[in-house]
Amino acid sequence: MIDNVTVVAVTKMQRCAAIQQVYAAGYRDFGENYLSEALPKINTLKDLDCTWHYIGNIQSNKCKNLAQYFDVVQTVSSVKILQELNKWNQFFNKSQQILIQIKLLPDANKGGCSCDESIALLEMMSSLPYLRLRGFMTILPLGISEEQQYQAFLKLKNFLDECNQNYHLDMCTLSMGMSDDYQQAIKAGSNMIRLGRAIFGEHREN
């Protein structure tokens, strides 16, 4: 694909054998949505040299496991979760990469905060030494036109640039684009796409 775009292979509902296959094909970033499903797979595959991204909903009682098992948490949208993740990363003496999930359109998927709401999280990062803010993640709603997808993605790209300037940050990751909208996302400046069906096909276990 395009050189400077990281592809996260979304491995929810995929067995370890399927993950090992795409690893052999060169994928090194894997995304999981459900802790109960992810932890046994991460344990089984612990010898693979890869990066695990958490891309599911977060409740505070999951933060201990998220800190312990994942390299990147992409779906943070509250101050409370940031504080919990910082606490558990300190406990494990780790440093975790964080993306803030932004909800760009009102009918978008449940998760995420607005651009305005994210400012409180940005301002907090300097007091959370065990977390490293890398950028933003978003999921667009289904059923909008390609032009609407492009405009929404572009809004987040511009917001990231503004935040870096206004708050003296060095965020560099825009995780936007899935199997159905990654082309518009890349056109708008995405450098991380999360692909499930485009890699594994429609087939999912369970």
Ligand SMILES: *Cc1c(COP(=O)(O)O)cnc(C)c1O
């Ligand atoms: C399932 C999922 C994906 C991958 O979706 P596809 O449409 O299969 O590419 C990407 N991101 C998140 C957050 C997901 O839950």
